[in-house]
Amino acid sequence: MKVLVVEDDLALSDVVSFTLRRAGYEVATAHDGLAAVEAFEQSPSDLILLDLNLPRLDGLGVCRKVRSVSDVPIIILSVRAGDEAVVRGLEMGADDYMVKPFSPAQLVARIRAVMRRVGVSAAPTLLSVAGLSLDRSRGEAQRDDESAPVRLTGLEQKLLEAMMLHPGQVIPTDALINTVWGPEGGDRTMLKQLVYRLRSKIEVDASKPIYIETVPGIGYAFNPPNV
Amino acid sequence: MKVLVVEDDLALSDVVSFTLRRAGYEVATAHDGLAAVEAFEQSPSDLILLDLNLPRLDGLGVCRKVRSVSDVPIIILSVRAGDEAVVRGLEMGADDYMVKPFSPAQLVARIRAVMRRVGVSAAPTLLSVAGLSLDRSRGEAQRDDESAPVRLTGLEQKLLEAMMLHPGQVIPTDALINTVWGPEGGDRTMLKQLVYRLRSKIEVDASKPIYIETVPGIGYAFNPPNV
DNA sequence: TCTGGCTGTTACCGACTTGTTACCGACCCA
DNA sequence: TGGGTCGGTAACAAGTCGGTAACAGCCAGA
Structure with missing residues (x-):
């Protein structure tokens, strides 16, 4: 199963990627909104972890664009903790919303919960x-x-x-x-x-x-x- | 769409029920774990909002029992904010986990997100x-x-x-x-x-x-x- | 209360997997 | 030349795996 990590903070991108690889997932990364959309178009992942504050196209824009062509699960990871942001993200099509800083264990558990509901198939074998x-x-x-x-x-x-x-x-x-x-x-x-x-x-x-x-x-x- | 609200705090049960009815959902309530399982068996709801600290059978027990017979979406609402509790609940089969106190707007948004995903991935009968x-x-x-x-x-x-x-x-x-x-x-x-x-x-x-x-x-x- | 169905547990069997041992020839080095 | 190591080949034994069947306890329904 392949996860696209969209995060402009390179250190955090690395930490999240490491966590996911250790949990057994294949990881691709993008560091701005347009690169994320392009990466998804070229090689669709099974899940997108999406920051909101992104250069070139913000996270909600990415969400909107991806949602117009795919029902891939999206989990938003953002510093924006306010109700409005959470509700906005969920309404834009995200499956879950986690506020930074978040725990790796909880991230993985939430990924699993979403993928369980989706019933995604295994990675290419x-x-x-x-x-x-x-x-x-x-x-x-x-x-x-x-x-x-x-x-x-x-x-x-x-x-x-x-x-x-x-x-x-x-x-x-x-x-x-x-x-x-x-x-x-x-x-x-x-x-x-x-x-x-x-x-x-x-x-x-x-x-x-x-x-x-x-x-x-x-x-x-x-x-x-x-x- | 019918929601089963499982909450032993009667005041909170009323508030949540009111919120849901105002959002357009039909609501049933149960105030202890066994009553919840029974209510679900007698008249399955489309979603369960589930407290963890319940008399007679705790929330995780309810989750386990319900999961053994149904794929119904479950959102846990609990005062337990620790990672372990969240991870445990999600691994037990919950689709989402919200920590009390939570905002009604976010609750409704998360319900919608979960039901949206269920609608997409539901398989035919x-x-x-x-x-x-x-x-x-x-x-x-x-x-x-x-x-x-x-x-x-x-x-x-x-x-x-x-x-x-x-x-x-x-x-x-x-x-x-x-x-x-x-x-x-x-x-x-x-x-x-x-x-x-x-x-x-x-x-x-x-x-x-x-x-x-x-x-x-x-x-x-x-x-x-x-x- | 009784009964039948469900489910977990135990038992048995044959096939297969894997670690271990044995043997051989080729090669290297003192 | 002889001894040791390496890689290939084969066999044996113990353990695991998957199929089959039976038994016992539990539970729901009559």
Whole structure:
């Protein structure tokens, strides 16, 4: 789920973005009203967190413009605490209104409440690199030349995902171990075995791998054909 | 539109009721938690304004009970201003949380905002996806090739509904548990059992399910034929 | 008061996942 | 040359997962 944070105070924009990323959301930012409208048009988010005092087009203007084309949930975050401002914002189409300063925990809870009511679907989950696709929501991988996907286990999916997110790059053994098993969670033997298992599932011929390249003494790379 | 005002302070109950009637809403009142649940069961309102400090069953208890049977919007009105209380209330299923004392104008604006969102995201009473219909008001499901509907229990309906609202989409186990039982309310064993029971009711052959697909380690999807 | 339905809990089963161990060949270094 | 390390391959055992079924307690309705 993607959140657009519209805030001209850069420090606050960073804090809010950090809070949201830690809560598991994807974040885009805009620092003035027109940039916000443009960002939403180019890549609609699932939720907008909207300051009112913005350069170039104020928050209510953004709200009006966005509302004319979308019913995306909007939460206003503003220093304006007066009744009139709150009522005005809600009437302009906001779903909620929080007065600064606000607590991160409450922000996240209110986001969740709004999204619960909306029933928004999950973020995009398909990774596709040079003929190999990973559908993260289903835990399946599929080569273009195969008619049916192959099911991956939880750990296999984590490993493949970690590599596909950085195609062509060698990822050190320790980094992969950390990504898959977390801190203090795995070792080289386990990674070696997992690589073997993953190759058995996705490679045309696991003894002559083309997708997962071994870099001896260093790590592995997702090295699709033609890259 | 009918609002149920649940407030043990009679004077405040009267003030809020007056405000709402003047804003054009029909109002019912209850002054303790059990009376509220009963009133809602006997004559469901379109919105509940809910105090937390209530005799006989506190506001969170009311919220939990109501949420177990209904998606009705709930706005909590409470003197409890702390983060924990707000977060707790929102996580329990409330759509909004206002701290007393609050302004009547803001209350009405927030009611409108919540109802506006409900109006947008409300799903029809009859859900029909690829030959399977769910009549939510009757709690019945029916395949096109069956002459009579089958009656679903409350939990079965919730589960089927949650999936049919997002056909083709894998819904993680935890999300289904949360939807059906609410926060802290269920576990994997209960979901597994519920899936089994629901399949026994709607599938042609529950051992070879075609509507409810299992995605091992992840969740389930409503995966009707041809999708 | 009794009964049937609902729901949570427990039990069992087979399939699958994952950590661990074992073995092999290739490679490097003293 | 021998020992050690590394990466690939395979097997085994313990634990988890999902399906199936039964039981018990609770509650609403007759």
